[in-house]
Amino acid sequence: MPQPTYVAIDDYISQTLIAPTPDVALDTALAASAAAGLPNINVAPNQGKLLHLFALMINARHILEVGTLAGYSTIWLARALPSAAPNGRPPATPHAPAASHPPRVVTLELDEKHAAVARANFITANVADRIDLRVGPALQALPQLAAEVAANRRPRFDLTFIDADKASTPHYLEHAIQLSRPGAVIIIDNVIRHGEILDQSTTDPSTLGIRQMFEQLTTERRVSATAIQTVGVKGWDGLAVLVVKA
Ligand code: SAH
Ligand code: DHB
Ligand code: MG
Numbered sequence: 001m002p003q004p005t006y007v008a009i010d011d012y013i014s015q016t017l018i019a020p021t022p023d024v025a026l027d028t029a030l031a032a033s034a035a036a037g038l039p040n041i042n043v044a045p046n047q048g049k050l051l052h053l054f055a056l057m058i059n060a061r062h063i064l065e066v067g068t069l070a071g072y073s074t075i076w077l078a079r080a081l082p083s084a085a086p087n088g089r090p091p092a093t094p095h096a097p098a099a100s101h102p103p104r105v106v107t108l109e110l111d112e113k114h115a116a117v118a119r120a121n122f123i124t125a126n127v128a129d130r131i132d133l134r135v136g137p138a139l140q141a142l143p144q145l146a147a148e149v150a151a152n153r154r155p156r157f158d159l160t161f162i163d164a165d166k167a168s169t170p171h172y173l174e175h176a177i178q179l180s181r182p183g184a185v186i187i188i189d190n191v192i193r194h195g196e197i198l199d200q201s202t203t204d205p206s207t208l209g210i211r212q213m214f215e216q217l218t219t220e221r222r223v224s225a226t227a228i229q230t231v232g233v234k235g236w237d238g239l240a241v242l243v244v245k246a
Helices: 003-018 024-035 045-057 072-078 112-124 138-150 166-179 193-198 205-218
Strands: 062-066 104-109 131-135 157-162 180-189 223-230 237-244
Touching: 003 045, 024 072, 024 112, 045 072, 045 157, 045 180, 045 237, 062 072, 062 138, 062 166, 072 104, 072 112, 072 131, 072 157, 104 112, 104 138, 112 131, 138 166, 157 166, 166 180, 166 205, 193 205, 205 223, 205 237
Parallel strands: 062 104, 062 157, 104 131, 157 180
Antiparallel strands: 180 237, 223 237
């Protein structure tokens, strides 16, 4: 089946299920990203909504994202967080977690130019107060987060979305596992790469990083994992989905 069919179906899904009415905040986020010259490598609308639904499925309160870009996926994730308690009081639900750690998306971005676009997008989307954007190399921010967890200054994460430089994915996965609570979900983007992960002659560092991640998972006992291929407006790619065991 030719590629345009995948695109038409993605557009159909987006029009019927994702944004039957215009979503001004997300449309504005993508327009601002393009206007600033950022690459068009955000997740597709139906993938963003899938991230949102994953977060809702597990009632995620503490979400980690590696790779912000203009904050498109971040906004989808932040919208899944429970809204802040009125008057700063803890929610009345009997089983609600302690109010000392409010729901947040911590999102890590290397490039200050990308971060500046994302910051503005978070304000437009009215989610800025739920997002902790940290600028710098993720491999510096992740040990910092681990130190905060160890000092009981923040809880472990319920959900992590790994979507930055693919060569470092194996390292991001190791940090994500250590930062996860038992039962947490980890999603890894771009794990099929138009099938290139099986090209034994490739020297592409991104592809090699993803393949190393698969190899790491064959012996990784702390998680249960699968991967799903996707086609659509982003071409042929895929997502890995992991659950961190107790
Ligand atoms: N999750 C976004 C897309 C992220 S694109 C979305 O779907 O909307 C990947 C991002 O990772 C880019 O903005 C890039 O600057 C960032 N990145 C690359 N290397 C990084 C690093 N070492 N640490 C943190 N972010 C990095
Ligand atoms: C690229 C990165 C992504 O996260 C993505 O979803 C698509 C493409 C890239 O670096 O080319
Ligand atoms: Mg991606």
